[in-house]
Amino acid sequence: MSSLITVGAQWGDEGKGKVVDLLAEKFDIVARYQGGHNAGHTVEIGQKRFILQLIPSGVLREGKKAVIGNGAVVDPEALLKEIDGLGKNGISVEGRLFLSNRAHLIFPYHGLLEKALENSPHRQSIGTTARGIGPTYEDKAGRRGIRVGDMEDESNFRCLMKAAFQEKRMALRACGGELSLDEDRLVKDYLNLCRRLRPMVVDTAVFLNHELDAGRSVLFEGAQGTMLDVDHGTYPYVTSSSSTAGGVCTGLGVAPTRISGVIGVSKAYTTRVGGGPFPTEDKTAAGELLRGRGKEFGAVTQRSRRCGWLDLPVLRYSAMINGLDSLIVTKLDVLDELDEIPVCTSYELDGSALQELPPQADRLERVRPVYQTLPGWKQSTFGVTQFHDLPPKAREYLEFIQGQMGLEISMVSTGPEREQTIVLPGTRLEKLLPGPLAPQ
Ligand code: GDP
Ligand code: IMO
Ligand code: MG
Secondary structure (H helix, E strand, O other): OEEEEEEOHHHHHHHHHHHHHHOOOOOOOOEOEEEEOOOOEEEOOEEEEEEEEEOOOOHOOOOOOEEOEEEEEOOOHHHHHHHHHHHHHOOOOOOOOOEOOEEEOOOHHHHHHHHHHHHOOOOOOOOOOOOOOHHHHHHHHHOOOOHHHHHHHHHHHHHHHHHHHHHHHHHHHOOOOOOOOOOHHHHHHHHEEEEEEEEHEEEEHHHHHHHOOOOEEEEEOOOOOOOHHOOOOOOOOOOOOOOOOOHHHHHHOOHHOOOOOEEEEOOEEEEEEOOOOOOEEEEOOHHHHHHHHOOOOOOOOEEEEEEEEHHHHHHHHHHHOOOOOOEEOOOOOHHOOOOEEEEEEEEEEEEEEEEEOOHHHHHHHHOOEEEEEEEEEOOOOOOOOOOHHHHHHHHHHHHHHHHHOOEEEEEEOOEEEEEOOEEOOOOHHHOOOOOOOOOO
């Protein structure tokens, strides 16, 4: 039995999609444990570019099973659109995509509420993806959510919707909005969508535990990143789910004793999309260069991503919270043209060194990053597949990160495609995989 978690070590968009697609080759099942279609995981295979939102990236590998767990939130229309989009590109999910009957449903009123709250003068705007994610998780925690399995019984579903409409009407009025939705129409639409989803609805916790019992291997795909976790991230500028490794246990019903290891994914620099503290953000031409070379525009919202330097305090925190066994560094090639590369090694606040990341967003906003500047390599690393073929200064950069973190780097990504990857030999990752990675 092998089960491995891949988790974003920063603020999302670390290149998890590419990494999961690569590792999925070795696993039988790939499972998502949280989030919704706020995620955008890009996988490039030859001339084709896939953007997975809710469906695990592993689905692109023929014959692999994919699971959307109870910890995820599901907009059925968006999910079916994603399934149809894959179908048009020759990827059929029939018989191999499983959706939890306990996952909570996103309704259009969640989006309306989110919009009203994001525009409210009394609330700090988060800069969300506007997919209704936050309000859906609010309903879940508030014990008034409606779950995928609730659509099984039509009359029960109608009752739940009636109560939801009454409540949302009041909630929207309270923040100056109006519930401009036809309840009957919405119920009918959702029941129709449900008919299409029904064949894939199961108790995914039972399914996964049986598969593990039978010796099948599972790769858990995190969405968002550690710093967007509702508990451990830069609250309140976070998403509303548990995106860290711990989320796997609650979000899928797989116990900690069944998990073999955790792999973190980090860019060779840092990006963030949306509001909130970002200590190493670079608003100068250098940050602009990262954005341009890294094509740092949101896969889902097309928003321009904020760019900055690698932040070791964030990565060390992420290693602790997730219990990382190994780190995968992506987008090394984006740094190719730089004369020098600053790396944040610690923070200072009000003139004193900080030992820990402050939990208050306003304090993190005020920290002064302490940088060590490393020389750039001024040479292309794009597509390099062997560590020894990297320019010496690029190797030094990676070794510096490894040394500062006290954590091995097991893979380095040098381009968006599967084969543009360096797999380092003799790492913990290698031991955690069910078998050796085939040459891409
Ligand atoms: P995710 O949300 O963590 O899956 O990441 P995204 O897909 O949102 O963003 C990562 C972007 O970087 C995607 O467009 C990938 O195709 C691209 N990418 C991944 N790895 C590399 C790499 O090593 N080099 C370059 N240049 N692009 C990469
Ligand atoms: P992947 O999986 C980067 C950010 C939003 C916003 C905050 C809350 O592609 O890495 P939400 O809509 O979730 O309530 O927004 O979280 N955010 C992401 N940023 N990558 C993501 O996903 C994100 N999903 C949400 O920009 O700041
Ligand atoms: Mg993304």
